[in-house]
């Protein structure tokens with residue numbers, strides 16, 4: 001049956017009909033046909049507890065009986081207040097203020113507006129631009145498209161609609177890089193800042209793991225160096241932890257690997273365990289307090305209808321409890337060991353002529369092919385073997401749910417390996 005649903009990122013002429021999902025439990029979702037697929041991507045990296053988690057479902061049901069929604073303009077409620085306290089507790093020291101919104105993209109829009117207004121309010125009205133990194137992906141809204149990689153990113157068609165920002169090269173030093181390797185990346189960043197800091201409000205980055213732009217991983221020293229450069233040049237540092245937040249890189253937040261506190265940090269995806277769309281933009285006292293004043297420019301003019309939605313805040317609170325009570329960081333470390341053992345240790349994948357690189361960080365692994373052509377058909381290949389894989393361009397990756405067992409994890413890595421080694 002034809003559907004009026006317009007699917008994302010799809011070529012309408014060549015797309016095949018989307019299989020219909022009727023349910024899910026644990027790491028599997030179930031299709032109308034009865035087929036059960038092991039989700040290697042945890043639904044665009046958000047369903048970190050898997051599907052139909054009883055505690056998350058119960059939290060939503062309970063909250064629905066009390067209060068499904070109320071505006072946050074001039075009002076508040078317990079789930080929003082409690083979640084804000086929890087987010088302040090778990091995020092890097094100094095991020096003491098929480099602005100809610102409804103998706104990762106909007107959370108980033110909020111971050112950029114906040115940074116620019118901060119600069120105006122603190123006497124730097126010329127700082128109207130962002131500094132972003134090549135290979136960056138920060139969302140699909142207009143403001144976010146303007147800070148995505150302008151060359152390899154997918155938004156080239158809209159170039160003339162978008163404000164022009166500055167870009168520094170993507171970091172090239174790996175996670176365990178030596179200081180000189182990182183210095184090379186930092187001097188490229190310094191170069192842009194030296195020339196343009198007078199017009200740059202904030203440097204924004206996906207810390208340690210540039211996700212949708214090619215799963216590019218870098219070193220904690222890069223984050224520390226970026227923090228120092230931002231301080232030197234009077235530029236705010238924004239960490240987009242939409243993808244990296246809630247354990248994906250092996251610590252609760254990527255910032256924790258470097259003991260760095262950004263001025264602004266954005267969370268979404270895993271925030272609600274993926275059960276409802278929501279986001280939080282956190283700010284330090286320094287940023288927040290600049291907004292205390294009498295002028296008409298002091299109010300922060302942003303307020304999405306569904307910000308602080310009680311159902312989303314309540315399920316986020318439950319998600320965090322499960323994460324902490326059930327030692328998810330331990331589970332992520334175990335998954336990371338399996339990913340390294342299966343994909344890196346024997347070197348066979350890295351030696352394959354179609355493979356450019358293999359990388360693992362936390363509960364993330366990627367096989368980077370030399371071309372997207374090399375991955376054509378991998379989705380169907382995986383599906384025939386009971387696994388849902390959806391590569392991005394030339395990157396075949398897994399970001400599994402953290403409840404994935406060892407045998408399920410190796411089922412995923414076996415399929416990824418077999419595509420290259422056993423066909």
Ligand SMILES: Cc1ncc(COP(=O)(O)O)c(C=O)c1O
Nearest residue numbers: 103104105138139206211242243
């Ligand atoms: C790092 C990062 N930032 C922002 C976004 C946008 O989030 P959303 O799709 O919820 O708007 C994404 C989505 O994949 C992301 O990976």
